[in-house]
Amino acid sequence: MRILKRTVIVLLAVVVILALGIVAARLYNNHKYPATHSAEYFKDPTNLDAYPQELDGVEITQVNDGTLHGFHLKPKDKKHPGVIVSYGGSEGAAGFDDAAMLAAEGYETLAVFMFGMEGQPAALAEVPLEQFDDVLGYIDSHTDGGPISVIGASKGAEYALNLATKYDEISALVLRAPSAYNFAGLDFSQDSKSSWTWKGQPLPFIDVRTSNGAEFVSNVLLPMITGAPIEYLPTYVSAVEEDKDRTSKLIPVQDTSPAILLIAGGDDKIWDSAGAAELIHSERPENTLVKVYPDAGHIFSGNGVLSTPKLRMRVGGTEESNAAAAKDSQEAILDFLSQHLS
Numbered sequence: 001m002r003i004l005k006r007t008v009i010v011l012l013a014v015v016v017i018l019a020l021g022i023v024a025a026r027l028y029n030n031h032k033y034p035a036t037h038s039a040e041y042f043k044d045p046t047n048l049d050a051y052p053q054e055l056d057g058v059e060i061t062q063v064n065d066g067t068l069h070g071f072h073l074k075p076k077d078k079k080h081p082g083v084i085v086s087y088g089g090s091e092g093a094a095g096f097d098d099a100a101m102l103a104a105e106g107y108e109t110l111a112v113f114m115f116g117m118e119g120q121p122a123a124l125a126e127v128p129l130e131q132f133d134d135v136l137g138y139i140d141s142h143t144d145g146g147p148i149s150v151i152g153a154s155k156g157a158e159y160a161l162n163l164a165t166k167y168d169e170i171s172a173l174v175l176r177a178p179s180a181y182n183f184a185g186l187d188f189s190q191d192s193k194s195s196w197t198w199k200g201q202p203l204p205f206i207d208v209r210t211s212n213g214a215e216f217v218s219n220v221l222l223p224m225i226t227g228a229p230i231e232y233l234p235t236y237v238s239a240v241e242e243d244k245d246r247t248s249k250l251i252p253v254q255d256t257s258p259a260i261l262l263i264a265g266g267d268d269k270i271w272d273s274a275g276a277a278e279l280i281h282s283e284r285p286e287n288t289l290v291k292v293y294p295d296a297g298h299i300f301s302g303n304g305v306l307s308t309p310k311l312r313m314r315v316g317g318t319e320e321s322n323a324a325a326a327k328d329s330q331e332a333i334l335d336f337l338s339q340h341l342s
Contacts (some may be wrong), residue, residue: 043308045093046116052096058103063110066134069117070094072110072142079106080341082146082171083139087156089177090124090186092116098151098176105334108143110135114159124155125185125193126202132163147171147341149258151333154270154298155195158182161280162196162203164256172340173260174333177268177298180276180283181206181240181249204249208239229305231314236271253284260288261336263329265296269316273298291332296325 044050048062051071061072071094084107086095092115099111112135115121120131139148149172152160157175162182164170182205185195192209194202216238219231240246253260262280264273274292281290297304297316301323306315317325 045088045091046113051094051111052100055100055103058100063138064118065138067117067119067128067131068112068134068138069120070110070112071096071099072138073099073103074108075103075106077106078108080108080337082108082148082341083143084109084149084151084337085135086111087114087150087152087159089154089156092124095151095153095156098153098174101330102151102333102337107337110138114156123185123187123189124195125187125190126197127159127185127195129159129162129166129196129198132167136167136169149173149337149341151176153177154273155179155186158251159196161251161253161256162198164258164260165252166198168257170258172337173256173258174263174336175260175277175280176263176300176329177270177273178262178264178276178280179271179273180251180253180279181246182251183236183239184208206239206243206246206249208235210239210242227312229307229312229314231269233269233271233314250283251280253280256284258287259336259340260284261333262288262290263332264290264292265298265300265317265322265325266292266294267296267304267316267321268298269304269314270298289336291329293321293325293329295321297322300326300329 053060055073057076059074059076063070063072084102086099086109088095094111094113096111099109103109113120115124115127121127148169150160150163150170151174153176157178160173161175161178164173182203183195184192184205184207187193192207194205196203216235219234243249262277264277266274268274277290277292281288295317299306299315302315303319304315304317306313
């Protein structure tokens with residue numbers, strides 16, 4: 001009986017020590033990595049009223065048309081033909097930042113949601129590519145037409161590249177932090193599903209849950225428990241390496257016709273976007289331009305860690321390298337669009 005009591009006391013002491021250690025670690029990390037947002041609307045990404053409602057020289061209209069939800073940004077002095085459709089990433093926001101930057105340069109743009117809005121999947125899983133039909137319908141009825149371009153970031157780049165394999169209407173693609181593969185959706189409340197569907201069928205995907213267990217525990221699980229920044233890169237790299245049928249999960253870029261600009265950071269800590277950019281280029285070198293910034297991270301802003309009230313992520317890069325990449329890549333995007341939309 002005494003041995004049992006001692007064992008229980010020891011176990012309780014270990015639990016208390018671990019709990020105190022976790023609390024101390026979380027307090028330290030909360031202090032070291034205060035919440036930061038690249039945009040205020042990231043706090044509530046599906047709230048249209050949280051986005052800027054005014055932009056000098058640009059008329060901004062909220063759009064809710066079928067599965068199309070987002071913003072129509074029309075310059076009062078439109079300087080370039082056509083329309084540019086902008087998608088955000090896994091955070092669930094519309095692609096507003098790029099749409100606003102381009103609208104200020106005289107491009108007519110649409111900042112569009114992929115999921116989370118009425119008539120769309122609630123989470124980033126099995127998002128239909130056919131949602132682009134409503135985008136095309138809106139462009140046909142609310143603009144002067146012309147060439148259609150798509151710009152996407154991270155998961156939005158994965159979506160945009162898939163769109164180009166199905167829609168010949170797309171004449172130019174700008175892909176920030178791209179993926180060459182289709183990965184699993186990000187709805188972890190259920191079994192793994194593809195991020196995307198076409199005509200009701202899921203696209204083949206690499207399941208990140210098949211990645212190396214030790215990598216997942218050390219880079220994702222433990223940081224989640226202690227409040228430290230999560231690094232997803234090893235999990236994505238491991239998932240690709242573990243998938244023996246990974247070539248069937250490549251986005252079939254050979255089936256695309258638009259001009260493509262690929263932009264990536266060599267210090268991306270979310271996934272290997274630089275390697276993906278080179279792989280896409282090798283699959284379809286014609287009319288494809290790659291811009292890799294070796295010391296920049298995933299989002300070209302901040303000090304390498306993105307902190308939100310719910311999550312901290314290592315995104316890579318430094319303040320200096322990300323700022324330099326942001327400036328140069330913006331110039332590269334404008335040059336690319338000017339060349340291909342003139």
